[in-house]
Amino acid sequence: QGKTSISDKVAIAEGLVSRLEIGWWGHGSSPLGNKATLLGWNSNTPVWSMAVTHTNSTVTRIGIVRADTIGIQALIGADGIAHFLVHADSSNGTIASTINTDYVELILTVGTAPVV
Numbered sequence: 001q002g003k004t005s006i007s008d009k010v011a012i013a014e015g016l017v018s019r020l021e022i023g024w025w026g027h028g029s030s031p032l033g034n035k036a037t038l039l040g041w042n043s044n045t046p047v048w049s050m051a052v053t054h055t056n057s058t059v060t061r062i063g064i065v066r067a068d069t070i071g072i073q074a075l076i077g078a079d080g081i082a083h084f085l086v087h088a089d090s091s092n093g094t095i096a097s098t099i100n101t102d103y104v105e106l107i108l109t110v111g112t113a114p115v116v
Contacts, residue, residue: 006079017109018109019066019107021108023061027060028086029057030092030098033055034056037088038051040082050064086099
């Protein structure tokens, strides 16, 4: 579309992406028990947000789905990068905290938008 700057390309991408989904399969543990938390970086606020948690001891899928323009634009930063993090509760200094990742997927659904 003739755009060369990163900000122009990101603006086009944000306008075309109609749904963003991150899926994570795994499990976590800590001295407090089994727990894994998935977060997305909100580039507008800027804070880790949209926490999704599971407490299973086996590989389980958790995910974040955004199908609204504001939510998608918050997850895709000005540099075009979306950041996600999975963590377990912290160690107590004696018992380790662990996170086990089996699989991660990022699904972008693209529609059409007017060319700006």
